[in-house]
Each structure stands twice: as structure tokens, then as C-alpha cells.
Amino acid sequence: MKSVQEAFALILIALVCGGLAYFTHPLAPSxxxxxxxxxxxxxxxxxxxxxxxxRSDEDFAIGHFEGAILLNEERWEExxxxxxxxxxxxxxxxxxxxxxxxxxxxxxxxxLREELGVEDIFALKGGWETLLETGxxxxxxx
Amino acid sequence: xxxxxxxxxxxxxxxxxxxxxxxxxxxxxxxxxxxxYEVFGYVLAVAASLFVPYLELCVGFSFVTGFLRGGARWLxxxxxxxxLMLLVQAALRGxxxxxxCFGSEAKASETGFLWPISRDVLMLxxxxxxxxxxxxxxxxxxx
Numbered sequence: 001m002k003s004v005q006e007a008f009a010l011i012l013i014a015l016v017c018g019g020l021a022y023f024t025h026p027l028a029p030s031x032x033x034x035x036x037x038x039x040x041x042x043x044x045x046x047x048x049x050x051x052x053x054x055r056s057d058e059d060f061a062i063g064h065f066e067g068a069i070l071l072n073e074e075r076w077e078e079x080x081x082x083x084x085x086x087x088x089x090x091x092x093x094x095x096x097x098x099x100x101x102x103x104x105x106x107x108x109x110x111x112l113r114e115e116l117g118v119e120d121i122f123a124l125k126g127g128w129e130t131l132l133e134t135g136x137x138x139x140x141x142x
Numbered sequence: 143x144x145x146x147x148x149x150x151x152x153x154x155x156x157x158x159x160x161x162x163x164x165x166x167x168x169x170x171x172x173x174x175x176x177x178x179y180e181v182f183g184y185v186l187a188v189a190a191s192l193f194v195p196y197l198e199l200c201v202g203f204s205f206v207t208g209f210l211r212g213g214a215r216w217l218x219x220x221x222x223x224x225x226l227m228l229l230v231q232a233a234l235r236g237x238x239x240x241x242x243c244f245g246s247e248a249k250a251s252e253t254g255f256l257w258p259i260s261r262d263v264l265m266l267x268x269x270x271x272x273x274x275x276x277x278x279x280x281x282x283x284x285x
Contacts, residue, residue: 006213010204014197021169022192029173029188103174 029103036109038094038122040130048091052083054108055097055128065096065128065137071108089118096124096131143282147275150268151205157265158218159202164245166195175242178249179228180235197221219269226262229255 022028043049051068053060060070069086071079087093093112097104105123112121124130131137165172173191176182182190197217204214225243232239233255240249241258 003212003216006204006210007216008213010200010210010213010217011197014193014200017196017199018189018192021166021196025166025169025192027168027170029170029191031185031188103170103177107170 030106030110036106036113036123037125039125040134040136043092043094043122043124046092048088050088050091050093052093052095052105052108052112053097053128054095054104055102059098059128063137065131068096071095071112072104073107073111076111093118093121094124095121096127099127099129102127143275144279147272147279150272150275151208151211154218154265154268154272155202155205157202158198158205161244162195162198162200162202165191165242166199167245169195171245172242175240178237178239178242179232180237181228181231194221215269215273219266222262222265222269226259226266229259229262233259 051065052071053064053068054072055064056072056074057070064070069079069083071083093109095105095109095112097108105127109121109123113119126133128137169191172195173187176187176190177184198221201214201218201221204210205218229239229241232250238249241253243258243261
């Protein structure tokens with residue numbers, strides 16, 4: 001019985017710390033990603049799309065969506081300059097990373113929304129895998 | 143016996159603490175790892191990415207210091223069994239998961255499942271040894 005009480009005490013401490021981390025940790029994930037996400041059908045209905053590849057430099061070099069520019073958190077300051085030079089604010093900006101489980105695109109989309117004060121920036125559901133599955137991109141595309 | 147139990151608890155405590163710190167540095171990377179297992183929904187995965195690292199850290203601290211150790215034993219055993227089940231189901235389904243056990247790591251397609259599964263089995267074995275040694279030492283002291 002004492003062990004169970006101790007286990008609950010530890011769980012409580014971890015819950016409090018996790019709750020604090022949610023509000024204070026700079027890299028804490030957000031519960032609400034739906035407003036950031038866009039599926040491929042919605043993207044295809046857009047008149048003009050500006051693509052951002054949020055994967056690593058290595059993955060981008062192996063292959064990326066035609067016209068996409070590289071913008072990842074590892075080299076944010078450096079790559080943001082190139083992004084701002086080429087970005088078209090009138091286009092819908094879509095960020096992709098490797099797959100459904102990858103959160104890089106959400107982090108990049110969220111950060112761009114915050115830094116640019118623009119709402120028309122989204123993370124592609126399914127990422128690069130979806131682009132490959134739908135035939136919009138092929139392995140080794142550049 | 144008591145000394146052996148203490149050594150094993152410290153080793154387990156350091157391992158849990160290390161795993162917790164590695165995850166809490168970047169909860170978003172840990173979230174990505176959790177999602178690769180394709181078991182949890184997004185909201186539950188976010189909650190786990192924030193909660194599990196601190197639970198591991200608490201368990202690690204308890205094992206090293208002895209504070210609330212009885213509870214930490216249950217939690218360590220429970221967490222390790224859950225981690226083991228997640229890895230086994232991913233291996234059976236052929237998923238290319240990122241273990242995430244000690245922060246974001248290479249995908250299973252590069253590292254395989256053998257080492258992460260063996261590591262969890264080893265930790266369960268260590269926990270069992272520590273508990274047995276501790277009980278034997280307690281019985282000896284009482285008699």
C-alpha cells in the first residue's frame with residue numbers, strides 16, 4: 001500500500017513538472033495542430049503554393065519537391081534570409097517534412113506564423129511520404 | 143546483498159535519469175519518436191512527450207537517493223514493460239520507428255530492434271535482481 005502511495009506521489013510530481021514544461025519549455029509541442037495542418041487535396045485546390053522543405057540538409061540534397069526551398073530549425077537564421085528573398089506572401093505557404101509522425105513541419109509553420117505574423121502558412125499532413133504516394137514527387141526529385 | 147541492491151538501483155537510476163533528461167531537452171523530438179510507433183493519437187502523444195521524461199527523471203532520482211523507492215520500483219517496472227511492448231509490436235508490424243528511448247535516435251531500419259529490446263529486458267532483469275537482493279537483506283536483518 002505504501003508503494004502505491006509513493007508511486008502516485010511520483011506520478012503527481014511528474015504531472016506538475018510536465019504541466020509546467022508545457023507552458024514554459026521553448027520546444028514544448030502544442031496540443032492544437034489542426035489549425036496548422038493542411039491535407040494534400042486542399043493544397044491542390046490552392047491557386048498558388050509556396051513550398052518549404054523542413055527536413056534535414058541531407059534529406060533535401062537527396063531529393064525534394066520541385067521549387068521547394070530548404071528551411072529547417074537547425075540552420076534557421078541562415079536559411080531564413082534565402083526564404084525571405086524568395087517568399088511570395090500572396091501564395092499559400094506549405095511546409096513539409098518526412099512523414100506523418102514528423103513534427104518539424106509543424107514547428108517551422110508555427111514559427112513562421114509567429115515571426116511573420118501571417119496565418120496562411122500550413123504543415124502538410126503526411127509530409128514527403130504523401131507527396132511520393134500521390135505521385136507529385138519522386139525519390140531523387142530536384 | 144544490500145550493497146549489490148544499492149549498486150543496481152544506482153545503475154538503474156542513472157539510466158532512467160539519463161533517458162529522462164535526453165527526452166526533456168527536446169519534447170517535440172520525443173513526440174515525433176512516439177508518433178512513429180503508430181499506437182497513440184496525437185493528443186495522447188503530446189501528453190506523453192511532456193509527462194514521461196519527468197516520470198523517468200523522478201524514478202531515476204528515487205532509485206539513486208532511496209526517496210520513495212518503493213513507488214519508483216512499480217513505475218520503473220511498468221514503464222519498462224510498456225516500452226518493451228511498444229518495441230515488440232513495432233517490430234512485428236515492421237514499422238520504421240525511432241526508439242526515442244534516449245532522445246531522438248536513428249530509425250529502426252538502421253539500428254534494428256535487437257539492442258533496444260535487449261536493453262529493456264536487461265533493465266527488467268536488473269530491477270528483479272535489486273528487489274530480490276533487497277528483500278533477502280531485509281529478511282537477514284530481521285532474523
